Amino acid sequence: MIEIPRLPLSDWIDDGLDALTDQFATATKVVSDVMETGIEGAVDGLMWLPPWLTILLFAALSWRLAGVKTAIGTLAGFLLLWNLGLWEPTLQTLVLVIIATLIAVLIGAPLGILAALSQTGYRIIFPILDLMQTMPAFVYLIPAIPFFGLGPVAAVFSTVIFAMPPAIRLTTLGIRQVPSDLVEAADAFGSTRWQKLRKVQLPLAIPTIMAGINQTIMLALSMVVIAAMIGAQGLGGEVWRAIQRNEAGMGFEAGLAVVILAMVLDRITQGITRDNRQTSG
């Protein structure tokens, strides 16, 4: 029998990660500290206001962005969460989701534009996206720890990786599906690449990009809950504690809170998308 040596794939990856961690330890430490302060500051800020006021503000915001039905739903849902004593973890989760989404879109949108405009960019980026989306989500938790230590920053890091693909994909799709005669018209008048992108392609891609951001938010929410395992607080933390203590009722309450938060975020982003569709015809 021929002994086929096992490929030391895991060793390579560990070595690579170790090298990266050594290399960037100082940098990641600084990022970690700054972000952690930011996250805590945001949560503290929101907690400093009385919950009823914050809830009213959220309801007013949903009214403006998504209409009266969403506003009533937001009001009722958030009041229930306050009543269940889950207001603080809800805010913690919300802050993590918003920060992770912002980072994912800030990185994802330019990558999506690159993949839309350059065939080479497309060939490099899209296979990586396939890999990112099929890899089990839990795997992203492991490398986050050596870089950022246990805590909310590591949670944001793995959430960004998990939630970014739709932002990239739908940005690319949105730009590529701009009708070719409009792009040709922009070219015929002597537009530079940048003018064409800014004045024609991006505005027409916005409804699709917004749909991508909506998906990114939903994925971020699901990952932030999972990331409770590496020390993210919030609703995921409540679920995690319920599992450890085998308290089904408490777990269900925290799970319900995640559902309510998801519905509110989904309706609000869809409301923004609708407004964009209306004004961009």
Place this chain on the structure above:
Amino acid sequence: MPAEQSIKIAVRGLTKIFGDEPEKALELLAQGADKKTILEKTGQTVGVADASFDVYEGEILVVMGLSGSGKSSLIRCLNRLNEPTRGEILIDGEDIVGLDHHQLLETRRRKFGMVFQHFALFPHRTIRENVEYGLEIQGVAPEVRAEKAITALRQVGLEGWEDARPDQLSGGMQQRVGLARALAVDPDVLLMDEAFSALDPLIRRDMQQELLALQNRLQKTIVFITHDLDEALYLGNRIVLMKDARIEQVGTGEEILSDPATAYVERFVAEVDKTKVLTASAVMHRVRNVAFLTDGPRTVLRKMDEQNLSALFVVSGDFKLQGMVRDEAALAAVQRGERSIQEILEPCADPVSPDTPVRDLFAPLAQSPMPAPVVDDEGKLKGQVVRASLLQGLAEHSSSEDSTEEAA
């Protein structure tokens, strides 16, 4: 048209090959292979093969051909939306094929305005913002470009629609916006790619008339693409006929009509001879208005005026053809105080029967400025054949058989 014409655009040996291996196609082209053979042998699509022609300052040059003939590829080479594979395109003596990216953008901004078949208006911008687009990317100040946009919209009769969105406008109005957008940058050359083909026939005729009226005032150099021979004859100072990526003939409408000995027209006629199905009845039009023997000269003049005609066929009460009257004769009769058109009735060109083969219509039509009357066995007027519809009928008939062509 002035007698001395300066050349605005000179196209020399222009070839456009679509595909990864143009060299192979060029080699076969040089050996005289046709588009179909080259596609089969090399997988390369020939868009334009060795085209040379001039566009004179201030003329409307119509590039006419059926779909797949390469006319759209050709017009896109002029502003390099398609990169030419070989050849020169001199605009005001400057070869634009050699321009770098930056110079090319400059040339597109300064010299060209383009109008598209499906309008290509930006749906997220208002009408005014659409018209301003070309000026905006040139960095023109907002007040100046707003003013120019309004002027351009006024030229196409769309004042008051500045704040509407494209989807609130009808097709004809959208294309007026397309035209205004091209005019707003005050280009030397207007490129119009099947600009009126997507419009319904009535609006299309209006737009053609308006384009001629605009051209009368603005004197732009216009390259107009169409597959419609009627449109080509109506608009074109000169016509470039394309077939299978090659130019078949360049000439005025008159030259093309009176010289059917060219390969292109000859081929149409040959096909007609072969099938012998196309007769006068297939290409005739309804006579829009006639004069009756009992009409007075004033009535006749008004009928001509309504239809924009310079002569009318005259029929008896039972619609039998009696002859024709011309506008000058009718005018003179009015001045002489005559009450009847009997005195000014002239014999008209020999009437043809509905069963006359189309090939026998070329000679009489080439000689007379009047349409040929079509009468039945009893001498009743059934219709008329005009030159443009004659060739159009041939082209349509031929294209339905020519289904092997694929669009470039």
